[in-house]
Amino acid sequence: xxxxxxxxxxxxxxxxxxxxxxxxxxxxxxxxxxxxxxxxxxxxxxxxxxxxxxxxxxxxxxxxxxxxxxxxxxxxxxxxxxxxxxxxxxxxxxxxxxxxxxxxxxxxxxxxxxxxxxxxxxxxxxxxxxxxxxxxxxxxxxxxxxxxxxxxxxxxxxxxxxxxxxxxxxxxxxxxxxxxxxxxxxxxxxxxxxxxxxxxxxxxxxxxxxxxxxxxxxxxxxxxxxxxxx
Amino acid sequence: xxxxxxxxxxxxxxxxxxxxxxxxxxxxxxxxxxxxxxxxxxxxxxxxxxxxxxxxxxxxxxxxxxxxxxxxxxxxxxxxxxxxxxxxxxxxxxxxxxxxxxxxxxxxxxxxxxxxxxxxxxxxxxxxxxxxxxxxxxxxxxxxxxxxxxxxxxxxxxxxxxxxxxxxxxxxxxxxxxxxxxxxxxxxxxxxxxxxxxxxxxxxxxxxxxxxxxxxxxxxxxxxxxxxxxxx
Amino acid sequence: xxxxxxxxxxxxxxxxxxxxxxxxxxxxxxxxxxxxxxxxxxxxxxxxxxxxxxxxxxxxxxxxxxxxxxxxxxxxxxxxxxxxxxxxxxxxxxxxxxxxxxxxxxxxxxxxxxxxxxxxxxxxxxxxxxxxxxxxxxxxxxxxxxxxxxxxxxxxxxxxxxxxxxxxxxxxxxxxxxxxxxxxxxxxxxxxxxxxxxxxxxxxxxxxxxxxxxxxxxxxxxxxxxxxxxxxxxxxxxxxxxxxxxxxxxxxxxxxxxxxxxxxxxxxxxxxxxxxxxxx
Numbered sequence: 001x002x003x004x005x006x007x008x009x010x011x012x013x014x015x016x017x018x019x020x021x022x023x024x025x026x027x028x029x030x031x032x033x034x035x036x037x038x039x040x041x042x043x044x045x046x047x048x049x050x051x052x053x054x055x056x057x058x059x060x061x062x063x064x065x066x067x068x069x070x071x072x073x074x075x076x077x078x079x080x081x082x083x084x085x086x087x088x089x090x091x092x093x094x095x096x097x098x099x100x101x102x103x104x105x106x107x108x109x110x111x112x113x114x115x116x117x118x119x120x121x122x123x124x125x126x127x128x129x130x131x132x133x134x135x136x137x138x139x140x141x142x143x144x145x146x147x148x149x150x151x152x153x154x155x156x157x158x159x160x161x162x163x164x165x166x167x168x169x170x171x172x173x174x175x176x177x178x179x180x181x182x183x184x185x186x187x188x189x190x191x192x193x194x195x196x197x198x199x200x201x202x203x204x205x206x207x208x209x210x211x212x213x214x215x216x217x218x219x220x221x222x223x224x225x226x227x228x229x230x
Numbered sequence: 231x232x233x234x235x236x237x238x239x240x241x242x243x244x245x246x247x248x249x250x251x252x253x254x255x256x257x258x259x260x261x262x263x264x265x266x267x268x269x270x271x272x273x274x275x276x277x278x279x280x281x282x283x284x285x286x287x288x289x290x291x292x293x294x295x296x297x298x299x300x301x302x303x304x305x306x307x308x309x310x311x312x313x314x315x316x317x318x319x320x321x322x323x324x325x326x327x328x329x330x331x332x333x334x335x336x337x338x339x340x341x342x343x344x345x346x347x348x349x350x351x352x353x354x355x356x357x358x359x360x361x362x363x364x365x366x367x368x369x370x371x372x373x374x375x376x377x378x379x380x381x382x383x384x385x386x387x388x389x390x391x392x393x394x395x396x397x398x399x400x401x402x403x404x405x406x407x408x409x410x411x412x413x414x415x416x417x418x419x420x421x422x423x424x425x426x427x428x429x430x431x432x433x434x435x436x437x438x439x440x441x442x443x444x445x446x447x448x449x450x451x452x453x454x455x456x457x458x459x460x461x462x
Numbered sequence: 463x464x465x466x467x468x469x470x471x472x473x474x475x476x477x478x479x480x481x482x483x484x485x486x487x488x489x490x491x492x493x494x495x496x497x498x499x500x501x502x503x504x505x506x507x508x509x510x511x512x513x514x515x516x517x518x519x520x521x522x523x524x525x526x527x528x529x530x531x532x533x534x535x536x537x538x539x540x541x542x543x544x545x546x547x548x549x550x551x552x553x554x555x556x557x558x559x560x561x562x563x564x565x566x567x568x569x570x571x572x573x574x575x576x577x578x579x580x581x582x583x584x585x586x587x588x589x590x591x592x593x594x595x596x597x598x599x600x601x602x603x604x605x606x607x608x609x610x611x612x613x614x615x616x617x618x619x620x621x622x623x624x625x626x627x628x629x630x631x632x633x634x635x636x637x638x639x640x641x642x643x644x645x646x647x648x649x650x651x652x653x654x655x656x657x658x659x660x661x662x663x664x665x666x667x668x669x670x671x672x673x674x675x676x677x678x679x680x681x682x683x684x685x686x687x688x689x690x691x692x693x694x695x696x697x698x699x700x701x702x703x704x705x706x707x708x709x710x711x712x713x714x715x716x717x718x719x720x721x722x723x724x725x726x727x728x729x730x731x732x733x734x735x736x737x738x739x740x741x742x
Contacts, residue, residue, distance in 0.1 A: 049421070052424075054424055054425065074427060077427050078427060080425075081425075082422075082425045084418065084421070086418060088373075088415075089418035089422050090419075090422040092372060092419050092422065092503065093368075093372075094348045094368050094371070095346075095348055098348070102423075102426055103427055106426060106428055107427055111436050134347075136372070136375050136376065137234075137237070151426070236559060258565065259565070262467055262566050265467075266467065266468065266470075300561065303561040303562070304561050304562075308466055308468070308469070314625065314629055315624055320624060323622075323624075327468055330467060330469075331466040331467055331564070334466065334467030338561065338564075339561065341558065342559050350558070360487055360490035360491070360494075361490075362490040362494050363550060365502055365506070366502075366509060366551040367551040367555060369502070369503055369509070369510070370506050370509035370548070370551050370555060371510075372506070372510075373506060373507050373510035374514070376510070377510045377511055377514040378513065378517065380514065381514045381515070381518060382517075397521065398520055398522070398650060399650065401520040401521070401647075401650075402520070402647070402650030402653065403654050405515050405518055405530065405655075406653075406655045406657065407654075407658070409651070409654075409655045409662070410655070410658045410662075412507050412511040413662060416508070419507065420504070
């Protein structure tokens with residue numbers, strides 16, 4: 001089984017002096033799904049922003065065998081698809097189709113190819129009815145699906161999902177979960193929700209003050225850290 | 231909300247909706263110029279312009295009353311000046327001010343009611359309007375309602391903590407927090423753009439072909455406007 | 463003050479369209495050069511922010527309230543070129559979608575608010591930055607509104623929209639009040655923003671005050687020139703204006719000058735007071 005993420009000794013300090021990441025070692029195999037747990041401010045989101053080089057700390061990051069550096073940044077960003085928590089921030093183009101085509105166009109596809117790919121991916125996530133809609137007319141669940149389509153259109157090997165089911169009602173959440181489960185990519189899921197983690201991942205990593213203080217089977221980690229709402 | 235109505239209108243499928251945005255924008259400009267140069271007091275010409283707009287709205291299958299009530303948003307301003315003008319003894323000119331501003335507003339609404347924002351911004355872009363301005367227009371429109379809803383929620387939150395809280399400093403604080411959230415949102419958007427391979431340049435969509443039906447539409451509008459202007 | 467279509471005479475709106483179009487192109491190029499690419503979404507979101515911030519009521523006195531106009535705030539935060547561009551984008555959307563200002567009159571509205579208004583805010587901020595930040599920002603807010611309003615008034619007068627002396631003075635009085643309100647609101651908003659994160663307000667680079675003063679004088683000349691010219695509309699309009707008791711150019715010029723002079727005096731005094739208190 002090949003490693004798609006291999007990280008050793010990652011450290012990051014914010015400009016204001018906060019040590020957000022303090023020596024992180026992490027790995028992910030292809031097709032595997034891992035949950036990131038930890039209190040608010042424990043460094044999960046900062047960590048995730050390193051996976052595609054949006055933040056650059058010390059330490060080594062290898063994505064699909066490529067070392068993260070200025071020269072590999074573009075390739076790595078197409079390998080790691082990040083679905084952000086706030087869909088409104090992710091869907092910035094005037095129509096759904098243009099938004100999903102944004103990534104492929106940046107990859108250098110011709111406009112026709114980019115639109116074809118966007119249509120295919122939108123059908124894949126069940127949003128074929130909304131090509132010309134404006135993003136702000138969509139429901140929360142539809143926005144999330146389009147955001148995922150925008151990332152899938154880049155043909156990534158790793159999906160990073162930041163709290164993918166917040167603000168969704170139970171049926172929408174169920175549908176989204178089955179969509180996510182059907183995607184073959186390796187997944188990194190940032191969440192507070194133990195149920196979501198159990199449904200989507202097999203392994204979990206626990207963050208505390210910029211370090212990983214526990215990792216293992218997702219059910220075992222949830223029990224060890226009492227990481228459930230009730 | 232107001233914008234939602236126009237957005238819904240603009241997604242229609244009438245023959246006017248299908249015309250090239252460049253043809254519609256050009257027709258709007260022709261109409262406005264002709265209207266602007268019509269002398270005050272040419273009442274039959276104004277009636278004819280109104281009929282022309284009603285026919286166009288009909289063609290676009292847009293509700294006439296809905297259009298008129300939205301175009302009436304210009305009236306507070308123009309009515310004030312029209313009254314002042316009337317007061318100074320020039321009733322013909324007063325009437326013309328109100329008529330021209332109302333008809334102009336209706337015509338602009340006919341454009342945006344039959345053309346989605348992406349359509350008319352693409353038309354502007356093909357006329358060499360700077361790309362940077364087009365992008366800013368699209369981003370402003372995209373986030374307008376997101377941030378306006380935020381204001382609404384913040385106002386409710388402030389009201390819940392005491393209905394008498396309406397100080398100058400409270401309002402300033404509200405604007406400050408709104409600013410901070412907007413700034414963070416912009417950062418978030420930029421991150422999302424980078425994450426999808428943005429390299430500092432938006433790739434423009436290819437322009438659609440200008441068909442003969444678009445040319446026919448534009449020349450009909452041109453002929454209609456000029457005929458009214460010359461004959462009445 | 464957004465001028466709708468139908469108010470400006472053809473020579474006026476056409477001239478201003480012709481003037482504003484290349485000016486906006488220049489501003490867009492400058493904004494593109496000055497800003498890193500991460501600012502494209504920032505400019506858009508800031509435009510949306512100004513739109514939304516205009517919904518927040520600032521109570522002033524019993525039963526009345528004002529709201530932020532935002533030109534000066536954008537200038538202070540984003541710099542003049544970007545602020546002009548964002549305001550132009552807002553004006554385009556207002557003209558087409560919100561029926562606020564005309565399409566043919568877009569050139570005039572862009573000239574008054576996005577170009578001259580921003581220039582006034584920028585120059586005022588530079589001229590008084592040495593005395594006190596608050597005075598500089600107050601002046602920026604007040605002068606941007608006053609400049610835009612006087613220009614709009616002048617253009618309406620040139621176009622032959624008749625106004626009696628009383629109306630003219632009353633509207634100038636209203637402009638002065640809204641200018642002072644905009645100044646106060648901008649100061650309060652900038653303070654609130656600075657408390658959250660001082661880095662958001664770009665510091666004014668030190669430049670020659672003489673240049674800023676000359677530029678400001680030129681701007682005042684343009685505003686006053688518009689008001690003077692408004693007393694001499696071309697022949698066609700004079701015909702249509704027969705029987706209208708229009709106000710002489712002296713009165714109009716005086717009115718504009720008095721308004722601007724009062725804001726200048728206010729800012730000058732404020733600056734003096736502040737620096738005296740600081741040195742004491």
